[in-house]
Amino acid sequence: MTDPIAKRVTELKPSGIRKFFDIVNEMKDAISLGVGEPDFDTPWHIRDEGIYSLEKGRTFYTSNSGLKELRSEISRYVEASQGVRYDPLSEILVTVGGSEAIDLACRALLNPGDEVIIPEPSYVSYVPCAVMAGGKAVTLDLKEENEFRLQPEELEKAITDRTKILVLPYPNNPTGAIMEKEDLERIADLIIKNDIYLISDEIYSELSYKEKHVSIISLPGMRERTIYINGFSKAYAMTGWRLGYACGPSLILKEMTKLHQFCIMCAPTTSQYAAIEALRYGQRDVDEMREAYNGRRRFLMNEFKEMGLKCFEPYGAFYVFPCIKEFGMSSEDFCTELLRRKKVAVVPGTAFGECGEGFVRISYAYSIDNLKVALGRIREFIEELKAQA
């Protein structure tokens, strides 16, 4: 019999998080700090709109690009937050989570052999999306000493004649790093000079704890070469609703919409109605959740300092990325031991790229009480390791 699986799929490396995930799942009584989604429920008024749309029998497809009303709200939101306007009719596409938008952007832009620069550590799906779209993933190792911000010198070194896309994943999962306006300005010239397109994944844009998040689309010359990706999962605690969006030049968005039409048809209708409510009346919820995350972030940083765990201060998303190199263990061993001995689950940095070695990702999408218990155990674990050495 012939091999049923396509070669390019077999060759695709499975997510590094998978193996560890299986170990964690066997530990039923473990406390986890390993989740990449909010602990809050979707605010009730948003859920209620979803339910109402079902009661009204709004169970049909929407247009391929998404409800017009929702696209108008997205346009208003992006303009209000970044001062950049996108035409709801031709420059906005509602997708099944930000993930679909990443996939579509890669498939719409890449010719075979085109290179995609992917700064790492970063979210697990950029490399596979680039590869499955026929592109070549060129990973770029970010450095802790730069707080995992992308440096122009690093970018310049990664650029070749075949470079087509740079993925800009900020605020970042797993490091919690951000790129401030000055950081973005420092790479903008290189992007223009080398005629590179950007996939800017700003799904965590509302969770920025220093200044308000600045998108690269607000810089001169960037809007026309950027696919801006955002969504509802993190800001409004709506992960399960699977709703995101892409904004960009109509030339590109038209082709992304074509692909979306053939494989998805349209994003879930119920979620789209709920999302309209979220954009119209959800800002207060977002602000309150941000405050709560920020309190936990400060709390975690302080605890790390007290237990002597090295960690740069992250200002975005809901992750901290402490360095565990001093214990002489690999990230995976560290996490496995922590789980085995103390029943606390955190994620090895290597799940987000090889350069994540020596780090672990700790999520603070948990209540303070939960964090306290888990941190107490991490402290014990670290003390044991230090005593062993």
Place this chain on the structure above:
Amino acid sequence: MDKKEMRIKILKAIEHEARVDVSELAVRLGMDQTAILNEMNEMEKEGIICGYLTLVDWDKTDEQTVTALIEVRCTPQRGQGFDVVAERIYKYAEVNSVYLISGGFDLLITIEGRTLKEISRFVTEKLSAQEAVLSCATHFILRRYKDHGTVLAKKYEDERQLITP
């Protein structure tokens, strides 16, 4: 951060978490511990912070309690409005809260007693006997689902996957 902003942040934090450790609060809010203590003291003196209470679900204890919500219609007094009658009512220890409200009634009272009888005695003998009180409607509370922003009926359960990217 200016004083106003700082005060609001402190109040919002302790409103639902009165027992939080001040040194922990300082870390979480990114403020100085002494500054928080000073501000809290000042706000206590200014009557902005009126107390630190405990939210108790008495239904889960063996203690018998009955709570009633009473709407009261009364005649305002010249020059003093409803202040005098409100004061005459809130001085009773069993009265928990007194609000001046808009609509068909003037005052809204909550009262706690050990038995139904105790409350009905208060309504008939004390409250209705007030000269200014014209009429009242008493509602007994059968179940508290949510109080002071806290859901009493159900506990939060984390149903998320243990690890996600």
